[in-house]
Amino acid sequence: MKLLPTVGIICMAAMITACQSSEKSEKANGQIQLITLDPGHFHAALVQKNRLEGVDSVVHVYAPDGPDLQLHLDKINGYNTRPENPTHWKEEVYKGADFLDKMIAERATSGKKGNVVVMAGNNGLKTDYIKKTIEAGFNVLADKPMVIEASKFEELKNAFASAEKNKVLLYDIMTERYEITTMLQRAFSQQAEVFGTLEKGTPENPAVTKESVHHFYKNVSGSILTRPAWFMDVTQQGEGIVDVTTHLVDLVQWECFPEQTIDYQKDISLTSARRWTTDMRLSQFKAITKQDVFPDYLKKDVVSDSILKVYSNGEINYQLKGVHAKVSVTWAYKAPEGAGDTHYSIMRGTKANLIIRQGAPQQYKPTLYIEAVPGSKDLEASIKTVLPKIQQEFPGVEVKKIGTGWEVVIPEKYKEGHEAHFGRVAQKYLDYLKAGSLPAWEVPNMIAKYYTTTQALELAKKQRAKE
Template sequence: MKISPIVGSLLLAALIAACQSKKNEDDMIHLITLDPGHFHAALVQKTMFEGVDSTVQVYAPDGPEVQLHLEKITGYNTRSEDPTHWHEDVYLGTDFLDKMLADEGKANKARSVVVMSGNNRLKTDYIQKTIAAGFNVLADKPMVISAGNFDKLKDAFATAEKNKVLLYDIMTERYEISTLLQREFSMQPEVFGTLEKGTPENPAVTKESVHHFYKNVSGSILTRPSWFMDVAQQGEGIVDVTTHLVDLVQWECFPEQTIDYQKDIALTSARHWTTDMTLSQFTAITKQPAFPDYLKKDVVKDSVLRVYSNGEINYQLRGVHAKVSVIWKYKAPEGTGDTHYSIMRGTKANLIIRQGAEQQFKPTLYIEAIGKDADTETALKTALPAIQKTYPGVEVKKIAKGWEVIIPEKFKESHEAHFGRVAGKYLEYLKAGSLPAWEVPNMLAKYHTTTQALELAKRTSASSVATR
């Protein structure tokens, strides 16, 4: 049959369009959510991303945790302002991990990102198996909660390099504007000078984070899984939230420099202690009427649960003394919330973030001169234009003791919004085909610090009990 030139042209155009459509589809990034036991998994999808498929595969055991995750995604899809349009393709079953690893037809593994946020006891194994199968992984912190599993994580990074896939953790605190500006001002020698070395009693860097079990997230009281209070599954506070703090110490003190955990880190001391919770308080945040059997080991007097959620690490990083601590309280007083305190001590000025009642519980950055205020004021006038190039509108205001950094509202984002920032940055790395050279060794340094600190804290506690 003879085809006319016009018909032939139309067929050729259709073929080219089909091929282009297929190419565009192959270029799309595909998200996969694995066993979402923590609300952070949903926060990754609070916004849409260019170049990311709107269909997301979910693999999980059936139960309330995955249902809460799906409800949050539905909430984002149906909100009145800037709704998302995710479609969740859900597989539920006890064999969810094997099913994900074997589902060759669902997506191109090299273009797929497995998002993990849930039970931390299982997470390191999930990471290792998923990376070995050829998937990229974006994991909530912590990637590992015990020194015994540290080598598994180390092997996973080696496998990721071999398989040419990216393994990355979600460090949201790098995107808090007061922290970003603390880092920026510390890199202005005329203002900050150089970082002090400090001592164990007076560290050069101190970071303290206060959190609450009972909290409001996305407009409703957060329901936590019962295992969140089991340190064997969630991990102690010293290996969980302190991950962020240790990361910030490295990221601010030695920006974009590689940390060698075998040479650059020395622990000075570490301790841990409990937050006590009544059964009624436990029920309020889990919706469970009784403590499960796996928590009874931590229950005293039949009704009080003791959770090792608090921890402190005092250590040296390349000779700089740092202290990080995390404190968990049950519930914040009305009108307050989680708080953060941070100080970087320089030879010319201290950079301090406070977030108390005086700051209306909003993180606020201060600059306090070590020498004469007049010298610091002159230095600020010189340094500010460089900072304003990146952060237009940032100013400083003289107060009784130093200066308050005035930050335009456009730069102030919620903690929830930071998850989108991390995901966006990760997608940039994925497009480039690699992480910055310092990221992988610094992730290993971070988790070496936290897991070894837990071992030290346990030894210190055991020694203390033995000498009583």
Template sequence: MKLSPIVGCLFMATLLSACQSSEKNATSSGEIHLITLDPGHFHAALVQKNMLDGVDSVVHVYAPDGPDLQLHLDKIQGFNTRGENPTHWKEEVYKGDDFFDKMIKDKSGNVVVMAGNNRLKTDYVQKTVGAGFNVLADKPMVISASEFDKLKESFATAEKNKVLLYDIMTERYEISTMLQRAFSQQAGVFGTLEKGTPENPAVTKESVHHFYKNVSGSILTRPAWFMDVEQQGEGIVDVTTHLVDLVQWECFPEQVIDYQKDIKLNSARRWTTDMSLSQFKAITKQDAFPDYLKKDVVKDSVLRVYSNGEINYQLRGVNAKVSVTWAYKAPEGAGDTHYSIMRGTKANLIIRQGAEQKYKPTLYIESASGNKTLEADVKAALPAIQQEFPGVEVKKIASGWEVVIPEKYKEGHEAHFGRVAQKYLDYLKAGNLPAWEVPNMIAKYYTTTQALELAKKSK
């Protein structure tokens, strides 16, 4: 997705003074200059899937030499050489063991993109904002409770240095989720959010992912360390970051969450996905398990990965449950799936993405117990929804109403990275994040890291 030229011009004008105000963060003439730090996840490349107006086409990359770096550069080259709407990025690469110190010393850009091995990410974030760089980081920004305070301090440092630290929350831009949030704000349809119980939460979000997957037209090669939870993080602190974020974003939109007062963990659990050596070879192109994975190998040939997790918790008294499951490969014709329900006093808003929906996320509005006016309520609320999302309709089905979403809104996961980039550039232009974003990022990572600690104790 290409950002608006008008937005780009605004960036160039307004960011000039911001960039010049800090010598550490200054580059030239207000343009955004990207740095990619140690890319090890394909999300680093997806930030550059399309050209971004107001962003220099030269991107400086700092990384150790190796397969992770080459895979990243190959993806960028693929974007540059594709037949339709090719990009024209120029990657200036520094390879060396001192890549991080070299990046800090060179000051060759003003926005650092981080998406890779998570073991050192919290440390990288702290030192990078401390040196006066803006940071756009893939999730998770922290994978253990022991590092949580370091991340919290990094947000304070970013504020002091007048730079923006932000994580890439692509799921906020999935259209069925956006519409679930929009309908939940229509009291005539939804009523008010139930409180629920731990056994029957008011909000449930379940996500199913796959190690073997197709990205940008080819089977994704994953680095071997992706299966090492000491480097990637366990599932309960990785993908659940998105789900916890959505619970906050939908239930209490644009409201500040205080992690010390508003969050109470009920329970948490974790379990493994087992992977054969042949399956491991198919996704990593490596013939054997590396030494650092042997601690997780049983019977000499089965790798056990703690990629699955569930958190049952309360947010301002609302009971919520989030869970992530990783399978090896999706059934034919399927892909990653998402299930979500928000239970209101008048209606339930449910996203399903199974075989019946042809594995496409579909939003349903179903009557809560005793509500006899759903049809009139939905029709009354629809004009307000259409004002924000023109073309959205509803159709009657046996269980209630299905929300009919025009194809123009169904961009796909990869396009959402452009949406996040645009929002981040908007924040850079404004010179700050909304008041709720930083405390809610802190609350989100408190939830995931504390849940991991609880899950480890609950064997």
């Protein structure tokens, strides 16, 4: 009988040794270990939709208990159990109100519970999460937006400074850089023989315009998305002008001034900004949240006891390095049958305009066009000249003549869809981690991007107050 405790101790010691050996092996192999912090948005799950090379299958989750966490775990389970290309994630979950402190404390005491924190959730809390997580020595991959109000902009700036000091990487998830029509719009804009040079534009006729239409009721990964009620609270999710426009401002920078550093104090000048609401009936709110009543924190935005007014729409007119740009986002409740979120974009060059359309004529699929500007000569010959350069990076891409110009014909292999782009961003971030740094322009340009959106919100509020 006395031998049993000894045997138990030996077995326990063996298990501990095996675990330590496993952890040492993982570290030796340079495996990344993910942590998901307070997942309140489905984007957190999309990072794990597919296997990520060099990432441990064990993912630590720290979150308060509740429906947001359960929805996240259900999505991960769906990826693990799907018939084709199932993933093999093992979610180790800590539930508790002290989840953030617990995550930081466990790293301090053991250092074994992950080294990259993925954040996609309540944006009102996100800037604080980022600051504390970076200061604790974690790398952070954060969904947009990193900040939703001007009063916290300096806190985000300080987080980037802490990241540099602690030798960790802070990066946001810019999926739209991986949409093929946007990639090709950027590529053609760098071919002077076709595009010429970027116009400067005017406030009335910007050189660059990007418009995005989104929908509260939508299908994600094969099922109707259940949104948390706080998604409709702009103090938690952020207004549209600081949320989805983050992508559009990023694309303006990324396409117009590729790999160039932007100084937010010198290169950005706001012209005007505006914001307006989307009205949602209680029955519509129920359909997307599965909640029968508006929670107390939304009642400030409810009129006539049944209409929720959400400031989800916004427009920014500004100058970037002297180039006039306009970005806008509109949220409707539900898309027309067969449609979905849509994107419109134009870059105006001195020889040609590059236009992405995604309406009914395009069957709601983004399509890139090249259209000559008045006075352009021999554009067709120029397109034929530069096409081989484009094809070096994008094999199989062609152009065809149409009545208004040329349509860029894109092979289906490039049309991955929005959900697949999260994996692309994550893999790019992992490459940066292996290299030990981000490109030199990324951090100042992230700071410039969030300066643009948060200052635009302040301007829109002031202009609204004058009306």
